[in-house]
Amino acid sequence: MKLRPRGFGLILAVAGVALWLLIGGTGRVLGIDVGAFGVALLVTLAWTSLYAVSALPDGDFERQVSPGEWRAWVGVGFMVIALVYFLAKLPLFQGEAFGHAHHASAVGRNLVLLLIAWAVLDRVLSQRWKDRVQSDERDRQIQIRADRSGHTALIVALVTLAVTLGFSPLDRLAWASHFMIANLIVAALMFGWLVEYLTMAWQYWQDRR
Amino acid sequence: MAGTPIGNHIRRLRFEHGEMTQEALAQACGVTRQTIIALEAGRYAPSLELAFRIARAFGLGVDAVFHWQGDDGA
Numbered sequence: 001m002k003l004r005p006r007g008f009g010l011i012l013a014v015a016g017v018a019l020w021l022l023i024g025g026t027g028r029v030l031g032i033d034v035g036a037f038g039v040a041l042l043v044t045l046a047w048t049s050l051y052a053v054s055a056l057p058d059g060d061f062e063r064q065v066s067p068g069e070w071r072a073w074v075g076v077g078f079m080v081i082a083l084v085y086f087l088a089k090l091p092l093f094q095g096e097a098f099g100h101a102h103h104a105s106a107v108g109r110n111l112v113l114l115l116i117a118w119a120v121l122d123r124v125l126s127q128r129w130k131d132r133v134q135s136d137e138r139d140r141q142i143q144i145r146a147d148r149s150g151h152t153a154l155i156v157a158l159v160t161l162a163v164t165l166g167f168s169p170l171d172r173l174a175w176a177s178h179f180m181i182a183n184l185i186v187a188a189l190m191f192g193w194l195v196e197y198l199t200m201a202w203q204y205w206q207d208r209r
Numbered sequence: 210m211a212g213t214p215i216g217n218h219i220r221r222l223r224f225e226h227g228e229m230t231q232e233a234l235a236q237a238c239g240v241t242r243q244t245i246i247a248l249e250a251g252r253y254a255p256s257l258e259l260a261f262r263i264a265r266a267f268g269l270g271v272d273a274v275f276h277w278q279g280d281d282g283a
Contacts, residue, residue, distance in 0.1 A: 063242070065243070066241040066242070066243035067241065068241070132241070133236070133240055133241050134241075136240035136244055137240070137244075137256050137258075137259060138240070138241070138244045138247065138253055206252075207243070207247045207252050208247075
């Protein structure tokens, strides 16, 4: 058995369903907490993917794509999940304060879990491709251009936030607690990283087309 | 991504050198196979160092592998 596009599509589809359950799942179905089921599904999927990339032999599908491009797409996937999850849970932060932010702690814990899964996956991929050249001058050029795009996106997001805070009438800024602003700055950072990975993946894809 | 003004004969030279695979050339030059693919498709212009590495892999000079195909016809 090898890594194939169909298997890859199946993993993405299940990840989408798990994310939807994680974000939207607040109730119970047949006595099961839908949100917790979403988390369990994502964790199972992460371990299945790790097993697949560590145990299965590589095929043509995998060889067509450079290690740098794989990393870029993995980065896009993780950043999309993290940012969508974070933005979906943002309203929960309203009214919470540092030290008593129970919802924020839960969201932070899930995001850290996601980061750990990402780091582990990256490590496993490095081991898998240890006999191949993993990056060269073209990867470095693509990285530089992607860094520039991510930096621009971060500036745009921060300026948008600053303008919103600076020019909105006070009565419309009831939502803007210092805790909420802190979380919005984190969201802006995540947006910058997402644009960076998207730019990287797009450039690799353009080179290959 | 736009094409580059630097053309090359890498594909032909690979076949003339015992049908060398893209992977073998990539390993000889310390780059990924996808970089060789991008070079052959004219989507990537190599650094001077990589141009020399590729030329050395074929036992040729840089000008035998790469040529200018820009607008000014130089």
